[in-house]
Amino acid sequence: MGLTRIALQIFEIVPNISEGGRAEVVDACVRSVENAGARVIHRTSDVVHNRSVITAVGSAAAVCDAGVALAGAALENIDLRAHRGVHPRIGALDVLPFVPLSEATMQQAVDLARECARRIWETHHIPSFFYAEAAATALRRSLAHVRSGQFEGLDTRFERPEWRPDVGDPRAHSSAGAIAIGARQILIAFNIELATGDLSVAKRLARAIRESNGGFRTLKALGLPLGEDVVQVSLNITDYCATPLARVVETVRVLARDAGTEIRRCELIGCIPLAAVKRAASFYLGAQIATIEKDIAT
Amino acid sequence: MGLTRIALQIFEIVPNISEGGRAEVVDACVRSVENAGARVIHRTSDVVHNRSVITAVGSAAAVCDAGVALAGAALENIDLRAHRGVHPRIGALDVLPFVPLSEATMQQAVDLARECARRIWETHHIPSFFYAEAAATALRRSLAHVRSGQFEGLDTRFERPEWRPDVGDPRAHSSAGAIAIGARQILIAFNIELATGDLSVAKRLARAIRESNGGFRTLKALGLPLGEDVVQVSLNITDYCATPLARVVETVRVLARDAGTEIRRCELIGCIPLAAVKRAASFYLGAQIATIEKDIAT
Numbered sequence: 001m002g003l004t005r006i007a008l009q010i011f012e013i014v015p016n017i018s019e020g021g022r023a024e025v026v027d028a029c030v031r032s033v034e035n036a037g038a039r040v041i042h043r044t045s046d047v048v049h050n051r052s053v054i055t056a057v058g059s060a061a062a063v064c065d066a067g068v069a070l071a072g073a074a075l076e077n078i079d080l081r082a083h084r085g086v087h088p089r090i091g092a093l094d095v096l097p098f099v100p101l102s103e104a105t106m107q108q109a110v111d112l113a114r115e116c117a118r119r120i121w122e123t124h125h126i127p128s129f130f131y132a133e134a135a136a137t138a139l140r141r142s143l144a145h146v147r148s149g150q151f152e153g154l155d156t157r158f159e160r161p162e163w164r165p166d167v168g169d170p171r172a173h174s175s176a177g178a179i180a181i182g183a184r185q186i187l188i189a190f191n192i193e194l195a196t197g198d199l200s201v202a203k204r205l206a207r208a209i210r211e212s213n214g215g216f217r218t219l220k221a222l223g224l225p226l227g228e229d230v231v232q233v234s235l236n237i238t239d240y241c242a243t244p245l246a247r248v249v250e251t252v253r254v255l256a257r258d259a260g261t262e263i264r265r266c267e268l269i270g271c272i273p274l275a276a277v278k279r280a281a282s283f284y285l286g287a288q289i290a291t292i293e294k295d296i297a298t
Numbered sequence: 299m300g301l302t303r304i305a306l307q308i309f310e311i312v313p314n315i316s317e318g319g320r321a322e323v324v325d326a327c328v329r330s331v332e333n334a335g336a337r338v339i340h341r342t343s344d345v346v347h348n349r350s351v352i353t354a355v356g357s358a359a360a361v362c363d364a365g366v367a368l369a370g371a372a373l374e375n376i377d378l379r380a381h382r383g384v385h386p387r388i389g390a391l392d393v394l395p396f397v398p399l400s401e402a403t404m405q406q407a408v409d410l411a412r413e414c415a416r417r418i419w420e421t422h423h424i425p426s427f428f429y430a431e432a433a434a435t436a437l438r439r440s441l442a443h444v445r446s447g448q449f450e451g452l453d454t455r456f457e458r459p460e461w462r463p464d465v466g467d468p469r470a471h472s473s474a475g476a477i478a479i480g481a482r483q484i485l486i487a488f489n490i491e492l493a494t495g496d497l498s499v500a501k502r503l504a505r506a507i508r509e510s511n512g513g514f515r516t517l518k519a520l521g522l523p524l525g526e527d528v529v530q531v532s533l534n535i536t537d538y539c540a541t542p543l544a545r546v547v548e549t550v551r552v553l554a555r556d557a558g559t560e561i562r563r564c565e566l567i568g569c570i571p572l573a574a575v576k577r578a579a580s581f582y583l584g585a586q587i588a589t590i591e592k593d594i595a596t
Contacts, residue, residue, distance in 0.1 A: 012590065042588050101590065208481070249583055266585035274315065274572070274591040277579045284582035285547055286562035290340050292310060292355070292399065292484065293572040293591075 008102040011063045011109060012186065013038065013056050014270055016095040017074050018083050020050040025077040030054055032073035035063035038177050041272050050085025051094070053189070055095040055270040057101065060112055067096050067116040071124050071179065074124070079175040080151045086224050087234075088147045090154060091177035095143065097132065098183045109183035110134045117167040117181045125156075127168030132182035136166055143180055144220075149178040188245060188276060189269035192252050193230050196261040199223060202231035205255050209235075209248060216243040216251075230264060240276040246283040306400040309361045310484065311336065311354050311409060312568050314393040315372050316381050318348040323375040328352055330371035335360035340569050346524050347382025351487070353568040358410055364471070365394050365414040368479065369422050377473040378449045384443045384522050385532075388452060389475035393441065395430065396481045407469065407481035408432045415465040415479045422474070425456075425466030430480035434464055441478055444520075449475040486535040486543060486574060487567035488549050491528050494559040497521060502528035503553050507533075507546060514541040514549075528562060538574040544581040 015033070019025045022043075029052070030040055038058035045052040056066060071093045078092035096116065099108040109135045110133055117128035135141040139162060149157050154172035157163040164170045172178050194202055203222030210221040218239035226232045231246060233252060237243050249266065256262050274291075282289045313331075321343075322388035327350070328338055336356035343350040354364060369391045376390035394414065396407040408431055415426035426545045433439040437460060447455050455461040462468045463476060470476050492500055500521030505511045508519040515535035524530045531550060535541050547564065554560050572589075580587045 031402065041590070055588075055590075190585070193369045245583065266583050268583075268585045268587055271588045271590045274589045277576055277587055277589055280579040280583060281575045285543065285564050285566075285578060286561065287488070287566045289566055289575055290353075290569045291575055292339070292353075292569045 003121055008106045009060065009108075010057055010101045011060060011104055011112065012099040012101050012250075013063045013067060014053060014097050014099065015056075015067065015070055015093060016051060016053050016089075017070070017078065018051055018080060018085065018089045018092050018094050019078050020045045020052055020085065020298050023049045028077055029070055029073045032069040033066040034056045034059055036065035036069040038066035039091075044267075044269055046235075048085070049087040049224075050083060050116075051087050051089065053269050060104075060108065063098065064112050064119070066115045068119045070096075071120045071126060071176075075124050075126065075173070075176040080177045081175060083151070086226070088144070088150055089177075090151050091126065091145050091173075091179045092175065093179050096181045097177055099186050100183070101186070106133055106183060106185070113181045113183045113220075114167075117179070120179065120181075121168040124173075125168070126173045126179055127170070128179045128181045130166040130182060131180045132184040134182040137162070140166075143182070145206060146165060146180045154178055185238055188240055188272050190235050190237070190245060190248075191267040191269065192233045192235070192249065193226060193264040193266070194233065194256055194261050195229065195264040196231060196259075197227070197229045198261075199225045199231050201256075201259050201261060202233050205252055205259070206233050206235075208255055211272035216248060219243050240273065240279070244279050244283065245272075245276055246280045307358065307402045307406075308355055308399045309358060309402055309410065310397040310399050310569075311353060311361045311365060312395050313354075313365065313368055313391060314349055314351050314387075315368070315376065316349055316378060316383065316387045316390050316392050317372075317376050318343045318350050319345045319384065325349045326375055327368055327371045330367040331364040334363035334367040336364035342565075342567055345419065346383070346474065347385040347522075348381060349385050349387065351567050358402075358406065361396065362410050362414045364419070365479075366417045366421055368394075369418045369424060369474075373422050373424065373471070373474040378475045379473060381449070384524070386448055387475075388445050388449050389424065389471075389477045391424075391477050394477055394479045396432075397484050399484070404431055404481060404483070411479045411481045412465075415477070418479075419466040422471075423466070424471045424474050424477055425463035425468070426477045426479045428464040428480060429478045430482040432480040435460070438464075438492050441480070444478045452476055484547070484571055486538055486570050488533050488535070488543060488546075489495070489565040489567065490531045490533070490547065491524060491562040491564070492531065492554055492559050493527065493562040494529060494557075495525070495527045496559075497523045497529050499554075499557050499559060500531050503550055503557070504531050504533075506553055507531075507549060514546060517546060522587055536570065538577070542577050542581065543570075543574055544578045576578065
């Protein structure tokens, strides 16, 4: 065939920064990631969330360097004391997950997350919490938990022994706050906009579908305001095999109709595994989908 | 990044053989392709069509060898004089398209198709028509045209100067007929089953959507019987950008409803470009879809 298979030890990072409006700030942050040697494959910004999500891939060294560089770029450009947005956040660089792809292991991602946090502390003096697979205690596995109280509540929280940072002094950086750094499996972040301004509808729908209230497995969902006549169900799926994306979207469609509204548009944040796309296409087209690419590219 | 980009000159072949029932015959045909060094990435058989479609990829040498070997395996196992099926066919190995993938060119695919036909004639004494991009005359570009009259009408047709074979003597092989060998762009072959036994409905819907009757661009469609209470709209799309698959399926859904029936199931034959899958998923989910794989695998 003339095809050579290369061993790939690649990681994804999906940093979230607390800036969704000023394009020059987001550009500077994206550049810092690229200059460190990681490849940015997706970026998305939202003004109401006041938040951007960058998706980048690279070797262990590249994504770790990128995390440190990005923490610096965010620190330089974002002051959380003046930050407003509907999405919870504790830092200028707010969340930094390391995701093992292809032949990388979760343990390697955990090690990378911890090394990156140490280097950020040394370089920029911003403390970090380890979350998800990198968490040192059960309490810190949940990102929502780690971010509770947000930037404004950090110093109060640091006073409690169970909420000392994992890296750094127990004092939030005055402008950049703290960072949730972790390792996790690949995740689907998907937003569904509803054509209503009634936030209670989004919150009710989020409760109806999320795992913590007895809904779909591995699904986290949040109802958020987005505009005068639009609210959002913001969701994360960590196991798209247990809970296919199309099933969630179609359930929300029915629930929205029942609530007298409808889906206005949807939005994928970052990237999605190819297998999840095929599954969605198969569901809607009513046919098994096979692609040329899967078998010649891997 | 540690990623090396390899130049890939890869071709796809999508041979159709006139056997859809006897698994041991299809297995033997698939094995002949694999033993020649091509990688079989998909196979599908249909009893009513009495036809199987094999999708394989490989280097120029591998797919050309595979075509010759497969013509031999089909010849050994399939006798068209006893063959019945709803799908038009002229040969045991009925159609053999060469598709340029990645960095291969159409001219290379044309050259391969013609070389393969010559080698099949030398080895197995089966004549070939060149069709699509490999056609020597405008008349032979259309596969439907090349196959008109089917196996049973071959010898009568060969008597007419404009229908002499491109390779081989103007006499069909007694049991294996002739082969349509060509080169073409990648194509989506998709079947939509309707929950009715009324063939006229499938034919009417096919006419409504196909390009030749003023329907969707680059879409070919055929209404075929499939069972007592099921008919099929069988379609080919050669430019999925001009005519996205989801648009066709949803149009058929509406037309079927209007005709008092509905889509029972759909079926993809062979493989589909990843971009077409993403497009379908985006259409149905109402969101732009980006995958991790596109950017780390290429």
